[in-house]
Amino acid sequence: MEGIQIAKESDARGSFCPGPLMEMIRLVRSANVGDVVAVISGDEGSKKDIPAWINKAHYELVGTEEVAPGATRFLCRKNH
Amino acid sequence: MKKILILGGGTGGTIVANRLAHALQPQDASIEVISDSPLHYYQPAQLYIPFGEEDPRKIARSERKLLNPQVKLRIDTVSEWIPDKQALHTARGDTISYDFLVIATGSVPCPEEVEGFVAGADHFYTPEAAYRLYHKLSEFEGGRLVVGVGGIPYKCPVAPLEFTLLAEAFLAHKGIRSKTEIVYTFPLNDVFNIQSVVPVVRELFEQRSIRAETFFNLESVDAEKKLVKSLEGTELPFDILVMTPPHKGAPFLRGHPMADNDGWVKTDRNTLRVNDLPNVWALGDTTNLPISKAGSTAHFEAPAIVEQIVAAIRREESPPGKATYNGHVTCFIDSGYGKATILDFDYDHPPAVYEPNEFRHLQKMAFNKLYWYLVPTAVI
Incomplete structure (x- = not known):
């Protein structure tokens, strides 16, 4: 995910469903249109929940990446 | 003599205060509750007000009368908490120090x-x-x-x-x-x-x-x-x-170093200690724990906190398991038509859910009346 400027990031490791998803929603709410926000989750359920929410809200899932064993960073662009 | 301060006169704060009063002699410690209201509200009853099944004038009682006489009650609002000085400032301009602090200020819609x-x-x-x-x-x-x-x-x-x-x-x-x-x-x-x-x-x-x-x-x-x-x-x-x-935590906790921006206090899921402070605990809606914000949560959390405070005052070790909380929560779901079901779970056991029935509804209705005699008074 090099070259992408992350406006806000939250490390939600240690919280479980729905913690990381609610953290993503909180970040998106507080972001400006065009910003990319990121949440790091250690919860397996986030791999389904966070992309599903981004899709429902018609935002853009910029990407996902493993940042540590069992920890995934989700990047979302608030495009509207 | 040690000074125990309990913030909040709701279910959690009242149970902790009364349990401490049962466990400690007056010469061991002073116990004081600070509440912003002289009334104790049974909040689950609010669900029934819109349907005309509860009277809003009858869902609150005197907090003073629910507290053990050994417990002092102060009606005031905490405006600032300074953990380094083990002190609080209140809206009325008082500064209050403590040896042990329990935060049970709940959640605010x-x-x-x-x-x-x-x-x-x-x-x-x-x-x-x-x-x-x-x-x-x-x-x-x-x-x-x-x-x-x-x-x-x-x-x-x-x-x-x-x-x-x-x-x-x-x-x-x-x-x-x-x-x-x-x-x-x-x-x-x-x-x-x-x-x-x-x-x-x-x-x-x-x-x-x-x-x-x-x-x-x-x-x-x-x-x-x-x-x-x-x-x-x-x-x-x-x-x-x-x-x-x-919902948010109490105003004085929003953005506090011991809480997050919304005022949910950073709490250990088992000891209920706040941010590893050795003499501060939180329970009920106040915490940042990913469990139900409910009276039953506070009810089941209270014994672990009381055990730790009593052990610290008596300089004793707590028996294994008694000083920790296991995530236990119980709640009824009233489904209408005179039926209800119940959820009972903890950190390791998700709830098994059963078909709503008449017995659970009657149990819930009875609990709503018996609450005043059994729960804040720490009878159960």
Whole structure:
């Protein structure tokens, strides 16, 4: 995910469903249109929940990446 | 003599104070509760006010009368907490120090946080709001009822589900069910955040023709057009909108170094200590723990905190397991038509959910009356 400027990031490791998803929603709410926000989750359920929410809200899932064993960073662009 | 300060005169603070008074002699420690109200509210009763089944004037009692005489009660509001100095400032200008501190200041519904909420939506999270909704439902002649959750976390996770089911039964009893569409909204991808509960709720919704709108994160309410909008872009028209407002911790905790921006206190899930401070604990709605914000949570958390404080004062070791909380929560789900079910779970055991029945409903109704005699008084 090099070259992408992350406006806000939250490390939600240690919280479980729905913690990381609610953290993503909180970040998106507080972001400006065009910003990319990121949440790091250690919860397996986030791999389904966070992309599903981004899709429902018609935002853009910029990407996902493993940042540590069992920890995934989700990047979302608030495009509207 | 040690000084124990307990912030909050709700279920959690009152149980801790009374348990400490039972366990300690007056010469061991002074116990003081600081509450911003002289009244203790039984908040679960607010659910029944909109249906005319509870009187808002009868759901509160004197906190003084619920407390053991050994416990001092101070009516004041905490304005600042300074952990380094083991002291608090209050709205009346007092500075109070402590040796042990228990934070049980609960959660605060914040409808003003959502654009248009106050003008266009109703809720039942205060006696006054629940009473306004009673009048609105009494005059309702049919249309579109939208019930939903306006933010997570919130007080009593099953309450919006219960309200939806009770409203359906209320409208059927009133003879206007066929003229009313009921829509339930939830911020996540299903109707509830505990997976084992979902199939039972979905079945009840199907039987009662209640439509669920999921991934609906409340964005704003247009009171004039009677339209509620979600962050996801969904718009729902309504005639009555009943939304659980966003909740926050007590104002003095919002943004405090020991809490997050919304005021949920950083709490250890087992010891309930705050941010590893050796002499400060939190319980009930106050914590940042991902468990139910409910009276039963505080009820089951209180013994672990009391055990640790008593052991510290007596310079004893606590027996294994007695000084830790295992995530135990119990709550009823009233489904209307004189039936209810019960959820009982902890950190390691999700709830098994059973079909609602008459016995559980009677049990819930009896508990609502017996609460005053058994729970804050620490009889059970």
